[in-house]
Amino acid sequence: MAARFDRVTLIGVGLLGASLGLALKQRGLARIIRGVGHRKETLEKARVRGAIDEAFTPVTDAVPGSDLIVICTPAATVPTYLDAVRPLCGKHAVVTDVASTKHDICTHAKTNWSKPYRFVGSHPMAGSEKFGPEHSTADLFEGSVCFVEAMNNHAPDAHAAVAELWKAVGSKVVPVDPALHDVMVARTSHVPHVVAAALARLTAREGDALRPFTGGGFRDTTRIADGRPEIWRDICLTNTDAILAVLREIQADLSGVERALSTKDGAALEEYFTKARDARRRVIDL
Amino acid sequence: MAARFDRVTLIGVGLLGASLGLALKQRGLARIIRGVGHRKETLEKARVRGAIDEAFTPVTDAVPGSDLIVICTPAATVPTYLDAVRPLCGKHAVVTDVASTKHDICTHAKTNWSKPYRFVGSHPMAGSEKFGPEHSTADLFEGSVCFVEAMNNHAPDAHAAVAELWKAVGSKVVPVDPALHDVMVARTSHVPHVVAAALARLTAREGDALRPFTGGGFRDTTRIADGRPEIWRDICLTNTDAILAVLREIQADLSGVERALSTKDGAALEEYFTKARDARRRVIDL
Numbered sequence: 312m313a314a315r316f317d318r319v320t321l322i323g324v325g326l327l328g329a330s331l332g333l334a335l336k337q338r339g340l341a342r343i344i345r346g347v348g349h350r351k352e353t354l355e356k357a358r359v360r361g362a363i364d365e366a367f368t369p370v371t372d373a374v375p376g377s378d379l380i381v382i383c384t385p386a387a388t389v390p391t392y393l394d395a396v397r398p399l400c401g402k403h404a405v406v407t408d409v410a411s412t413k414h415d416i417c418t419h420a421k422t423n424w425s426k427p428y429r430f431v432g433s434h435p436m437a438g439s440e441k442f443g444p445e446h447s448t449a450d451l452f453e454g455s456v457c458f459v460e461a462m463n464n465h466a467p468d469a470h471a472a473v474a475e476l477w478k479a480v481g482s483k484v485v486p487v488d489p490a491l492h493d494v495m496v497a498r499t500s501h502v503p504h505v506v507a508a509a510l511a512r513l514t515a516r517e518g519d520a521l522r523p524f525t526g527g528g529f530r531d532t533t534r535i536a537d538g539r540p541e542i543w544r545d546i547c548l549t550n551t552d553a554i555l556a557v558l559r560e561i562q563a564d565l566s567g568v569e570r571a572l573s574t575k576d577g578a579a580l581e582e583y584f585t586k587a588r589d590a591r592r593r594v595i596d597l
Numbered sequence: 598m599a600a601r602f603d604r605v606t607l608i609g610v611g612l613l614g615a616s617l618g619l620a621l622k623q624r625g626l627a628r629i630i631r632g633v634g635h636r637k638e639t640l641e642k643a644r645v646r647g648a649i650d651e652a653f654t655p656v657t658d659a660v661p662g663s664d665l666i667v668i669c670t671p672a673a674t675v676p677t678y679l680d681a682v683r684p685l686c687g688k689h690a691v692v693t694d695v696a697s698t699k700h701d702i703c704t705h706a707k708t709n710w711s712k713p714y715r716f717v718g719s720h721p722m723a724g725s726e727k728f729g730p731e732h733s734t735a736d737l738f739e740g741s742v743c744f745v746e747a748m749n750n751h752a753p754d755a756h757a758a759v760a761e762l763w764k765a766v767g768s769k770v771v772p773v774d775p776a777l778h779d780v781m782v783a784r785t786s787h788v789p790h791v792v793a794a795a796l797a798r799l800t801a802r803e804g805d806a807l808r809p810f811t812g813g814g815f816r817d818t819t820r821i822a823d824g825r826p827e828i829w830r831d832i833c834l835t836n837t838d839a840i841l842a843v844l845r846e847i848q849a850d851l852s853g854v855e856r857a858l859s860t861k862d863g864a865a866l867e868e869y870f871t872k873a874r875d876a877r878r879r880v881i882d883l
Contacts, residue, residue, distance in 0.1 A: 503815055506792055507818050509873070511873040513788065513876075514784065514879070524786070536870075543866070544863050551861065562852070569845070575837065584822075587798045588824070590800050
């Protein structure tokens with residue numbers, strides 16, 4: 312049976328926070344949802360949409376008495392919110408987050424909180440280049456994967472509550488070691504974002520003159536470059552080593568293409584594209 | 598009024614060739630369509646689908662008596678077909694192609710044919726990672742851009758016929774200098790393909806272990822890496838200099854990201870993603 316929460320506090324009511332609020336509400340999984348944010352306008356949008364019941368600005372007012380606190384802010388700010396939330400939590404409160412990087416955040420929590428841990432890191436693989444509560448939907452998490460920090464000196468009830476939370480809103484929960492998580496998503500998400508942005512930047516100089524030359528390939532390849540710059544800055548700053556390693560790998564691969572081009576090595580080029588196609592087919596369900 | 602052709606020969610009956618055959622047939626723009634190909638099975642698929650009326654293997658049998666010949670083979674083979682077709686063409690025959698690179702092909706034609714030229718290069722920006730006559734559709738070109746070699750010592754009637762051909766099947770015709778065309782598509786299509794393939798190749802080693810980590814971003818960013826390796830090999834071999842120049846540009850840009858990551862320069866990273874988003878919004882109709 313899905314967990315039912317009496318009072319949930321969502322810190323950050325953007326696309327993910329507000330969608331989680333809507334999903335919990337729609338399924339009757341939370342009695343009261345509190346939203347915390349800096350901007351009154353954003354909080355009001357989330358409230359009008361039905362994602363939160365009450366709006367707060369300081370976390371000190373919102374967190375006490377909550378049995379679930381979900382930090383839905385950009386990755387780099389999560390440790391600060393963890394520090395702010397910790398002294399305000401009741402004994403039975405459970406804390407999680409939704410950031411796309413996990414190692415820094417989970418390490419920070421483990422360093423500052425005492426065992427058994429009641430913070431369990433999460434990364435729902437949902438969302439898109441859209442942002443803000445105005446794009447939130449109750450089914451955002453439906454059918455998506457949600458990574459949950461693997462059991463590691465956590466309070467069993469807190470760990471179970473976080474896993475049940477994501478299952479209840481439709482996600483497939485995949486437990487994962489935070490460091491391994493970051494290495495894997497550097498490869499499948501963070502570096503693709505950096506590279507999609509580099510492709511989009513290739514059009515900066517010519518601008519309008521390139522319009523007739525951009526087809527569906529360009530559109531799809533660069534779609535995620537329309538994401539929020541500050542979110543991606545934070546992801547880069549909190550998963551630096553893994554992203555750097557994969558960037559070096561892709562640079563070396565592209566240098567190989569340059570060599571093949573310079574020597575007009577058709578066989579090497581064909582092999583390059585063949586291996587790409589085959590690798591993609593293995594990791595994606597066609 | 599749209600041109601009407603008595604006898605059209607399509608050399609190559611893959612996705613583009615067969616779709617052109619279907620589009621011409623459906624609009625009553627050709628009395629007889631001849632298809633030329635190496636593989637009997639592919640020709641038969643195209644015939645059964647209604648894309649061609651007659652199937653041929655040697656061009657020597659198909660071309661004589663045709664008033665329009667469209668070479669729909671991979672870029673690197675087009676010059677060879679141009680040489681094969683030239684002595685077989687009647688005085689009023691018009692020849693075009695559909696390859697994604699234009700400079701080598703148009704230069705080859707101009708070097709070997711005499712003025713006024715009756716070969717006019719084309720590049721319909723249609724198609725996808727799918728291939729073969731089994732995916733052909735009569736509306737493939739509908740709403741897409743088709744680049745047509747700009748008037749340059751061409752026979753006016755031949756040039757007009759090629760432009761009208763593409764307009765008749767639903768394309769927006771954009772006249773372009775072949776060398777400029779290749780420089781532009783290197784940026785918006787060829788390098789995005791090479792880079793999408795590099796992203797897909799990043800998953801080759803881990804394979805299955807990466808499956809849960811691949812979301813919509815990875816899927817879209819690498820979609821075009823599912824294209825035919827031999828097509829992309831040929832594009833690389835026939836637009837080498839422009840692709841090399843743009844690859845060097847993107848490598849330099851990625852090196853900039855590496856520096857910003859190494860120094861944890863958040864402002865530089867945010868600016869990087871902001872410029873990407875803004876550049877993309879300028880060239881794509883959102």
